[in-house]
Amino acid sequence: MSHIYNSILDTVGDTPIVALHNVTKGSKHKFFAKVEYFNPGGSIKDRVAVAMIEEAEKRGDLKPGGTIVEATSGNTGVGLALAAAVKGYKCIFVMPEKMSEEKRALLRAYGAQVVITPMVEPEDPLSHYSVSKKIAEQTPGAFLANQFFNPDNPTRHYKTTGPEIWEQMDGKIDMLVGGAGTGGTLSGCAKFLKEKKSDVKVICADPIGSILYDLFYHKKIVDPPGSYKVEGIGEDMLPGNVHLDIYDGFVRVSDPEAFDMTRRLVSEEGLLVGPSSATALVGALKASEKLEKPSNIVVIFPDSGRQYLSKAFNDKWMIENGFLKEADVKTAFNRVISAEEALKNLKK
Known part of the structure; x- marks a missing residue:
């Protein structure tokens, strides 16, 4: 009975670090992925979701029978919904x-109401930030998790994710690379x-x-916010949990680079x-080019690709968005084909 968890929430954290070999071939550096999809909700956001709820309960901000409200790209919502259940x-x-259909479906599966x-x-007034605040203000017993500014977010990474990385690497880490949406992961880990x-x-x-x-290098917005397809990282405003003063640099990554690496991984x-994991790895590879001596580089992989089957792993979507050529799909091995075609191919 000593190996039985009291609830699914007790399985959050202690995710593995996996060495990368093939996609980093040719580099003098060693790359390691902190694979966060091993959390029960499928992403790193399970950590902060549990933390924000537990701390809100302690403060009395969230009472029995209450309603949790949040602006989310999906993963934090899943973590919150899991804990709420x-x-x-x-x-x-x-x-x-x-945000992907898979994320919307996941949230509903846990019993949540989803507002698009x-x-x-x-x-x-119609942004997801504004709408979530309005709903929280007018819903009796509501608690706005406010992950972008809630200090419980980076604090949980300071207390768990950072120490895990340090212990798993035996202290032999030279660089940490990740994306920033709320900023909590990178800020908390960086501090530790x-x-x-x-x-x-x-x-x-x-x-x-x-x-x-731009905010890191120029202290102001030089290029206005633009659209991009990668979900969960990057911002059109500065979250309170993005602690720019503790970061050492930024690397820009394009959508084509990110989606190509997603499939390669x-x-x-x-x-x-x-x-977002692929974006972090592409960024790590670029940043590593400036390192003179062989280094150990840990890259944070926030979530699973299962939530992007309708996008990153959907050939039609990839072609429509210019990330894949139709000719490559027709000659690819990993196609769905009929029994007749499969038998015909055997005769060639």
Whole structure:
């Protein structure tokens, strides 16, 4: 009985680090992936979801029978919904229309209400930030998780994810790379790792179209926010949990680079991860080019590719968005074919 968990929430964390070989071939550096889809809700956001709920309960901000409200790209919502199901809370999640159908379905599967908003500026009354605040204000007993500004977010990574990385790497880490949506993961891990080893470099991989790169290097927005297909990272505003002063640099990554690497990771490493993970790895490969001595680089892989089957792993969607050529699909091995075609191929 000693190996039985009291609830599914007790399985959050202690995710593995996996060495990468094939997609990093040719580099003098060693790359390691912190694979967060091993969490029960399928992403790194399970960590902060449990933390925000538990701390809100302690403060009295969330009471029995209450409703959790949040603006989310999907993963935090899943983590919150998972915890809410165990603890008996209702959930209302507000997300931008670009988020995948799989994420919407997952949230509903856990019993949450999903509100979809158009892709507009953060200050717009119809943005997912604005709508979530309005719902929380007018819903009795509501708690707005507010992951973008809630300090419980980076604190949980400071207390769990950072220490896990340090222990798993036996302290032999030279660079940490990840994306920033709320900023909680990178900020919390950076704080812990730099306390252990001050010269650890922390790099943020930022999608082209996000404003965070400009804010880090220019202290202002140079290029206005643009659209991009990668979900969950990059921002059109500065979240309070993006602690720019603790980061060492930013690397820009394009959508084509991210989606190509997403497919390479599953076909060459067996890691079915989302485009934000691939963005982080592309960013790590670019950042590593500036390192003189062979280094150990840990890359945070936030979630699973199962939530992007309708996008990153959908040939039609990839072709429509210019990330894949139709001719390549027709000659690919991993196609669905009829029994007649399969038998015909055997005779060739």
